[in-house]
Amino acid sequence: MLYENRKVLREVCDQYEESHTGIKINLTYRETEELRSNFQAAAMGGSGPELIYGPSDQVGPFSIMNIIQPMDDLLSQSYFEQFVDNAIVRSEGQIWMVGDVVGNHLMLIYNKDLISYPSKSPNGL
Secondary structure, three states, rough: OEEEEEEHHHHHHHHHHHHHHOOOOOOOOOHHHHHHHHHHHHHHHHOOOOOOOOHHHHHHHHHHOOOOOOOOOOOOOOOOOOEEEHHEEEEOOOOEEEEEOOOOOOOOOOOOOOOOOOOOOOOOO
């Protein structure tokens, strides 16, 4: 999560805490691999965070290890209907994650005044 987005998340959490006395939300930033390994170790030991924010490719290993639970029984169907279908991460008929962004797109942008057409080979030749 970008720093600017983490600031917004902290603000939302602060608002939630104000309206839900007795709840304290601790946000801890970790890079993807550190998040994965720390969460696996903590969850397998019976502790760790109640929620994690990370890439959807972790859903498969985490669900197989039984260290996350599906969301189907946690939220109503109408909640999931708010999102585009490809934001809902499903596996084996269950919902495991809702993405706040969809895709990890790379783009090739070129100036047509300088280049008549982009290269079709990966090395640019």
